[in-house]
Amino acid sequence: MGDASGDTATSAKKQMILNAFVMNTPGHQAAGLWNHPSNRTDEYNSLSFWTDLAKLLDDNGFHAMFIADTLGAYDVYRGPANFVPVLASGAQFPVSDPLYLVPALAAATKNLIFGVTASVTYEPPYALARRLSTVDHYANGRLAWNVVTSYLDSAARNHGLDEQIPHDERYARAHEYLEVLYKLWEGSFREDAIVADRKTGRYIDDDAVQAINHEGKYFRVPGPHFVAPSPQRTPFLFQAGTSSAGNDFGGKHGEAIFVGAQTPELLRKTSDNIRAVAQKHGRHPDHIKVIAGVHLIVGADDEDAARKEVEFKTYANTEGALALFGGWTGVDMSTYDDDQDFRLADDNPRIQSLISRWSATIPGTDNKPWTKRAIVEFLTVGGLGVKIVGGPAKVADELERWFEEGGIDGFNLAHVTNPGSFEDIIAYLLPELRRRGRFREVGSGREGATAREVFLGDNEFTSPLSPSRLPPDHPGSKYTWHAGQPPPKFDNFKT
């Protein structure tokens, strides 16, 4: 059987998927905290930092290390095109390519899955297909790909564009991009293509590989795929995007969707919507996992956690936090006064909607003004998402509430310090979640299970080819070239 992505036979309670959310940079979401004693992200360019972290997560039963990525600096604040505010805090600058980490981390671990973000907007599909297949080989199928369309003007400019491709067109391109990849991954090599027969001296049969001859609106790729089929062929597909175009893309292609948590009620709407879109595309609604991002500050008890939060805030870097905010929202806060109450910033509905979401998650903030300082404090140890601070019982209660009321499958746990936040989660929270039957025991997953086996398990929807392969209700599975069958004919992409 696959493992703990859903109900288990031994427990009546649904168990949580828990991933560690990280980035290959000194300052992921907590600007200035790179300098905290429990933080080692200043060693992010040393492989031993990453292997230590991967082993820590693997030894303690985490499902995955989920690695964010961007392709340009956050340069909106005090902008335009001003990258200086991110420099002191290392706020998502510099950022190294996450994909190169995976083979080394897979070799150092047994079960941990590696979810790597890669954008479909700036790299041709043929090239990314090759990179992902290569890494899926060396990770023995423990690779997940977080498909993003990117959101920074700085990335567009550095890839030769004057500005970003318009939002919905990025998703239209992304749909065609995935069509190309399915053709390359699933349809250019027959299932039994590689024989490597030393007796006959034949590596691949002449009729077992075909060109894909893709000619669409955005891409022209004759193929075939340049890498032999990897254990999952199509790596397990994560997606993160919250707009209607984003949800439509995720509901069609995504196998796990990463959403920013707001309130359990809003989360329920989002997860219901994602499952409804999946169903519209002919997929089983339970066959798509919804994972919410959350920041935890966990201590030995509530007081210890509150003390940690206060201490973390002393390391906050205001310029870095505002630079991250500028990149995430496109809003340059330098144009506003320090004591402006942003609840009343009716010139900017984007800030107002963020603030009303934040207020809803923090008790006692309903009647307080949201000044620039309050926003900075919120962002510094919580990013844009929800933050839960407390001892084991309080945090576990809250996670269970979000899990149940939000109708989700698990959490991406963001850090304030790395590895400090994960060490606290391991010391204080995981034993409590296990006591409640909400988190898998160490060693309960099959060693070496692929990403798709870990997240989807082995159930009635599993591919008859292998639980590591796209399930039959996934749109990519119709491109598969089965053994004993003629090559599939591909319609060219139509918009």
Ligand SMILES: Cc1cc2nc3c(=O)[nH]c(=O)nc-3n(C[C@H](O)[C@H](O)[C@H](O)COP(=O)(O)O)c2cc1C
């Ligand atoms: C929780 C979450 C995590 C994301 N992580 C990344 C990331 O690591 N890199 C990236 O380029 N975009 C990331 N995105 C951005 C999305 O891929 C997408 O480009 C952006 O949200 C705009 O699309 P949308 O309007 O559909 O949300 C993330 C979005 C969400 C909601």
